[in-house]
Amino acid sequence: MHLGQNLLLGKRKYLLGLILFLFVSVICVAFIMGGSDDFDISRREVLLRRIGHELLLQSGDSTSRVLPVKKIAENEYRITFENDLTFQPDSLVNTTRRLLAKDPLARDYVVNVLNCSNSSVAYGYAISKNTKDDIVTCMGRKQPKGCYMINVKFKPVGINTAKNGYLLGSLPFFSICWFSFFEIC
Incomplete structure (x- = not known):
């Protein structure tokens, strides 16, 4: 039983890391997509x-x-x-x-x-x-x-509006992931 709980805790850390990585990736893509015209x-x-x-x-x-x-x-x-x-x-x-x-x-x-x-x-x-x-x-x-x-x-x-839109659009995604992580815990 103790081993199962440690394994589940380890999976949670990976899940949190994955969620954090996805959040940072979405923000980076938002700022890169503005590009130069x-x-x-x-x-x-x-x-x-x-x-x-x-x-x-x-x-x-x-x-x-x-x-x-x-x-x-x-x-x-x-x-x-x-x-x-x-x-x-x-x-x-x-x-x-x-x-x-x-x-x-x-x-x-x-x-x-x-x-x-x-x-x-x-x-x-x-x-x-x-x-x-x-x-x-x-x-x-x-x-x-x-x-x-x-x-x-x-x-x-364009550029500033797009960046702000992607940044604001990623916040609900991050919140959903965050709350689902705490529901699993």
Whole structure:
């Protein structure tokens, strides 16, 4: 009888070790699955250059360059131009909506057109996945020719949410395993 109890106690230790191992594995997988979306980020930068290109064409400029897109923060980019330009807010909004619809990570974003001289906001708008939350103003007013920079800030999505979801999802699994272990004891 004493040998049987020791054997059962030894099995409990292995069961506890297995449960702990599974819990740690689930947490590790959750953090590894976030991964890096380098391809999607590179694709986003190409789409931003395309926005700049189409804006220049709409301004009547087919020869000057869109300067390299700069990443100025984790989810914020700046489009700059070689020469002064003018733009129609309606066209800018429609162009960004159309092109950024091709970006799987761009659901919510804010676009600010800044004056080069003092970085004041000349025009801005916000686009949301839920179109009723869009903030678009001053449509139909052509902006004067000048030096402009376009900042596009994207709402962070995906990686942090996925990690938190897997972490929180693993907690009920761990609790069930923990309580079933104590029921066996």
